[in-house]
């Protein structure tokens with residue numbers, strides 16, 4: 001079984017991959033771990049790895065289990081299903097603000113989520129894409145949603161465009 005999980009940084013890929021793999025008895029392949037272990041970066045810029053996407057795709061050519069990473073939406077790996085975790089940009093903003101990221105990096109990621117960046121890239125690169133809205137769901141609830149969605153082949157539809165119109169502070 002080959003499951004891929006992608007999504008904007010902070011949407012819960014690592015946490016969900018762990019819980020899902022435990023439930024299904026699969027192993028997790030984290031892109032971050034793989035990149036470090038196999039040195040799949042071309043250079044390091046200001047302490048940040050610039051991943052070599054061709055090398056990453058090659059390293060995952062025959063992966064098994066649950067692969068997770070935001071870069072998976074940019075490449076093609078042989079996954080039975082590609083899950084895109086989605087999260088209300090306002091919630092994501094709060095979550096990312098707890099990380100020691102510069103404001104610009106937080107905003108960049110929050111806006112990427114609001115314009116469906118990862119989902120659109122995933123749909124370009126994969127045949128079977130299922131979006132999962134994780135907003136206001138616990139990790140266990142997200143895992144349940146995933147298991148259900150993989151059976152019915154139906155995921156969620158999200159529309160986060162109000163983020164740009166009503167602003168980041170509005171809620172409801």
Ligand SMILES: Nc1ncnc2c1ncn2[C@@H]1O[C@H](COP(=O)(O)OP(=O)(O)OP(=O)(O)O)[C@@H](O)[C@H]1O
Pocket residue numbers: 007008009010011012013014015016069070095134137138139142
């Ligand atoms: N459904 C959820 N409800 C509440 N908190 C969550 C949920 N999913 C993840 N989290 C928490 O949000 C934080 C970010 O989650 P996680 O590290 O799994 O994201 P990620 O998508 O792997 O991010 P990155 O791309 O940067 O690796 C963690 O502290 C995690 O425990």
Ligand SMILES: [Mg+2]
Pocket residue numbers: 013014015
């Ligand atoms: Mg992660």
